[in-house]
Amino acid sequence: MSFKYFYVFESLIFKEKKAPDFGKCDCPLDSIILEKVKINNLVWSKLTQENYITCQDIIKKELNGMFLDQELLKLGNLAYDFVSWGH
Numbered sequence: 001m002s003f004k005y006f007y008v009f010e011s012l013i014f015k016e017k018k019a020p021d022f023g024k025c026d027c028p029l030d031s032i033i034l035e036k037v038k039i040n041n042l043v044w045s046k047l048t049q050e051n052y053i054t055c056q057d058i059i060k061k062e063l064n065g066m067f068l069d070q071e072l073l074k075l076g077n078l079a080y081d082f083v084s085w086g087h
Contacts, residue, residue, distance in 0.1 A: 004028060004081055025078040026052075027059045036084050037062055 004025075027033060029044045029052070037058050042051055059080045072079040 022078055023074050023076040025076055026056050027077040027080040029055055033084060
């Protein structure tokens with residue numbers, strides 16, 4: 001979650017140092033995100049590492065099927081959080 005806010009406030013936080021590569025970030029998982037990618041049989045707070053990786057893979061596939069602008073493309077799976085809250 002923190003990297004999402006680091007990105008939102010990037011111009012304020014990283015004035016004198018380089019910002020992290022947000023493209024390496026995963027999408028934060030919560031019940032809303034899981035529902036949007038049609039994963040209804042898992043509870044986000046009880047995910048195993050394998051479940052987590054599977055969720056991120058599903059999100060990546062969802063993003064690959066979307067038209068994303070250049071800004072979202074550089075965010076990796078983190079982009080899904082912004083896309084999903086925009087709809």
